Amino acid sequence: MTPGPDFDELMSDADPAERERLRRVHDMLVVAGPPPELPPQIEAGPTLAMTIGGRGARRHVQRRVALLAAAIVVLLLAFLVGYITGNDNKVAGQVLKLQGTAVAPNAQASLRVEDVDPAGNWPMELAAVGLPKLPPKSYYEVFLVRNGKPWAPCGSFVVKNAKVGVSVRLNAPYRLRPSDSWIVTRRQWGESDAGPVVLRPLT
Amino acid sequence: MELALDTPARLRAVPKTAPSPAPSVDATDADLLVRVAERDRVAFEALYHRYVRSVYGIALRKLRDRQRAEDAVQETFAAVWRSAASYRPERGPAAPWLYAVARNAIVDRLRARSEPPMEAPDLASSEPGPAEHAEASFVAWRVHRALEELPPKEREVVELAYWSGMSQSEVADYLHIPVGTVKTRTRSGLARLSDLLEGELA
Numbered sequence: 569m570t571p572g573p574d575f576d577e578l579m580s581d582a583d584p585a586e587r588e589r590l591r592r593v594h595d596m597l598v599v600a601g602p603p604p605e606l607p608p609q610i611e612a613g614p615t616l617a618m619t620i621g622g623r624g625a626r627r628h629v630q631r632r633v634a635l636l637a638a639a640i641v642v643l644l645l646a647f648l649v650g651y652i653t654g655n656d657n658k659v660a661g662q663v664l665k666l667q668g669t670a671v672a673p674n675a676q677a678s679l680r681v682e683d684v685d686p687a688g689n690w691p692m693e694l695a696a697v698g699l700p701k702l703p704p705k706s707y708y709e710v711f712l713v714r715n716g717k718p719w720a721p722c723g724s725f726v727v728k729n730a731k732v733g734v735s736v737r738l739n740a741p742y743r744l745r746p747s748d749s750w751i752v753t754r755r756q757w758g759e760s761d762a763g764p765v766v767l768r769p770l771t
Numbered sequence: 772m773e774l775a776l777d778t779p780a781r782l783r784a785v786p787k788t789a790p791s792p793a794p795s796v797d798a799t800d801a802d803l804l805v806r807v808a809e810r811d812r813v814a815f816e817a818l819y820h821r822y823v824r825s826v827y828g829i830a831l832r833k834l835r836d837r838q839r840a841e842d843a844v845q846e847t848f849a850a851v852w853r854s855a856a857s858y859r860p861e862r863g864p865a866a867p868w869l870y871a872v873a874r875n876a877i878v879d880r881l882r883a884r885s886e887p888p889m890e891a892p893d894l895a896s897s898e899p900g901p902a903e904h905a906e907a908s909f910v911a912w913r914v915h916r917a918l919e920e921l922p923p924k925e926r927e928v929v930e931l932a933y934w935s936g937m938s939q940s941e942v943a944d945y946l947h948i949p950v951g952t953v954k955t956r957t958r959s960g961l962a963r964l965s966d967l968l969e970g971e972l973a
Contacts, residue, residue, distance in 0.1 A: 572932065572933040573932045573933070573938075573939055573957060574939075577939075578939075578954055578957060578958060579958070582958070586962075589962075589965050590958065590961045590962060590965060592965070593961045593964045593965045593968065594961060596910050596913070596914050596964075596968065597914060597929070597933045597961075597964075598933070599907050599910045599911070599914075600907075600910050600911040600913075600914035600915060601911060601934065602930065602933070602934035603824045603825075603828055603915040603918060603930075604824065604827050604828045604831050606823065606824060606827055607837065607841060609841070610823060610827060610841055610844055611823070613816055613819060613820070614815060614816055614819045614848055615845065617845070617849070618815075618845060618848045618849040618852055619812060619815065619849075619852045
């Protein structure tokens with residue numbers, strides 16, 4: 569197919585000079601081909617970035633956008649930290665009352681969670697009475713309970729005299745959640761399971 | 772500030788200075804460039820609309836990639852804004868100056884392309900060579916720019932007659948006008964294009 573209209577037919581009644589003049593334009597139109605369809609964002613008009621210095625400015629704009637994005641990230645992180653810290657504060661200062669199970673029916677305890685230290689450790693203090701003295705190679709273990717299951721150990725202790733009671737310093741090197749709880753179990757050296765629960769939270 | 776490439780801020784949305792009078796439709800490209808050199812955003816926008824199709828057209832021809840062509844348009848007009856003061860009307864019309872700016876922006880884009888070099892063909896290609904391509908690009912540049920100046924009715928007929936594949940009678944049917952009117956408008960459009968191409972755009 570020859571692009572364009574039939575030039576001779578189009579110019580059938582034109583004088584030679586006019587014919588020649590328009591022939592050149594006709595040929596140019598054929599060579600040029602159709603103009604492109606513009607994407608909407610190009611057709612809309614020049615952008616501000618074009619008038620603030622071109623490529624350098626574009627980089628400048630990109631840098632500002634990157635800074636803005638970084639600021640947003642920092643704000644989000646701050647919010648997140650605040651949220652976590654807020655929840656942490658719900659944990660800190662918490663005193664959990666524990667009562668003995670059938671394994672140690674006369675036992676009672678309280679577990680106080682202190683403020684988290686800068687390294688992320690949660691010091692705790694457990695005060696317990698009524699826990700029996702255990703046979704050799706046995707000990708008590710404090711477990712962090714998450715989602716209803718013993719999740720991680722927070723320290724172990726032994727009891728010398730059930731009547732006197734015991735107060736021990738423990739630590740939870742974990743990020744605590746408001747829903748976390750604790751139990752105390754009785755364990756034996758060399759056993760992998762948590763052992764029977766001797767103290768559980770007072771419901 | 773351009774926050775998103777999809778929705779860049781438009782000049783009209785953020786006038787930094789009092790708006791200058793809109794350039795007359797008779798203002799030449801050179802007039803507009805001189806005003807752009809004086810940081811006239813209205814003139815810049817007018818110049819943009821006159822040339823954006825031509826710039827995008829040659830960018831597409833050379834780069835064969837819409838996104839890169841769009842980037843080249845951005846770079847071209849940023850360079851026009853930046854360098855307008857270097858244009859000297861006494862040295863010649865604005866169209867070739869603008870073409871050179873666009874070509875440089877496109878060449879920059881081409882250089883930035885990281886494609887593996889092609890192996891040399893065994894036989895000489897019958898495709899047009901670089902010189903022919905350059906010639907055709909400049910012709911397209913001038914023609915597409917000149918088309919912007921045609922009255923809409925003439926432009927419509929010329930575009931349909933040359934690039935739609937329709938015959939003159941089909942164009943007439945399509946536009947619901949007599950075939951004689953199609954011929955008249957086509958010839959009138961060609962004559963006006965000839966004047967434009969032999970005048971400032973030459």
